[in-house]
Amino acid sequence: MRGYANACPRPLHGFTLVELLVTMVIVAILASLTLAGLGGVRQRAKADKTRNTIRKIDAVIRPMYDSYRNRRVTTAAAGSAARNYYQMLLDKRRLVTYEMPDQWGDVPRPQDLTGGSLDPKFKTTAVRAYAQIRPSNPDPKPTFSSAECLYMILERSGYEPDALEFFRSDELGDVDKDGKTEFLDGWGRPIAFLRWAPGFTSPIQQPDPVNAHDPLDPTGRDPTAYALVPLIYSAGPDGALGTPFDDATGYGVQTLEAGGDGKGWLSSDRELAPVSGTTDEGLCTSRKNLVSERRVGEALPVTPDTTSLDNITNHDLLKK
Secondary structure: OHHHHHHOOOOOOOOOHHHHHHHHHHHHHHHHHHHHHHHHHHHHHHHHHHHHHHHHHHHHHHHHHHHHHHOOOOOOOOOOHHHHHHHHHHHHHHHHHHHOOOOHHHOOOHHHHHOOOOOHHHOOHHHHHHHHHOOOOOOOOHHHHHHHHHHHHHHHOOOOOOHHHHOOHHHEEOOOOOOOOEEEOOOOOEOEEEOOOOOOOEOOEOOOOOOOEOOOOOOOOOOOOEOOOOEEEEOOOOOOOOOOOOOEOOOOOEOEOOOOOOOHHHOOOOOOOOOOOOOOOOOOOOHHHEHHHOOOOOOOOOOOOOOOOOOEEHHHOOOO
16 A cells, blocks of 8 residues: 555645746736835925925025015115105115025126226125026026036025035036036026016916015005015926926916016116006016016916926925
């Protein structure tokens, strides 16, 4: 019996070809799900890193912008009180432009400081510091130019002298290799900057000139001016800021025309006081200086461009 038992072959327990293929498919599916999950974790980590960087920048830019409410710029001159007020408001907005530039064209050239082309009241310590590093041929790309100006403000404005100590080396870079540093988001792209973002509605910026009026205009002489908050923003995972950038970003931000002197919203062809009998000609609110003949704060029509929906901004930090 023992020999007979030894002669009987035992059944073999192994994988069939079908079972092996099924197993391989299951392993592949699990691996893909794991990799997808890890990819999502990486993207969320980059987004969180971007928010933290923007939050640190915002902690300097917002208080600096708010400080202009109490800045004294214009010295009272002979003439009507109303005229002096309009000049004060215009000068204060110009000072914000010079000290918080979002493009190199806002920065005076060194010869502007030594000559008589720039009013002495705008030759502040910050403006002089900016002029020293102004490139002779500024980069035309809005993203790089605004990102470089944003870094320059934190570095040279003097508002928060120790601000850069709170940024890590991986939050700084020079993407276009022109010797000008930019703040970088979690994807290694420059973080862009708009000093004023007319038409952009957010939890902290509402186009409401009555309940959210421009704090630089406390008496409401500029009737359509609402409180604007500097916009600091990243393109997010897809790297798309919104198009076309030169007219309106995906945010609905209205870009202002340059005007004859290149000052845009502050163009010298502006009427300082409202023209008698009209409602369109207010201080810095003329239709003729706005893209597509729109007024400051007027909502843009809905467009099919959705590339900016994943953008990360300082206006969104309260929601995240």
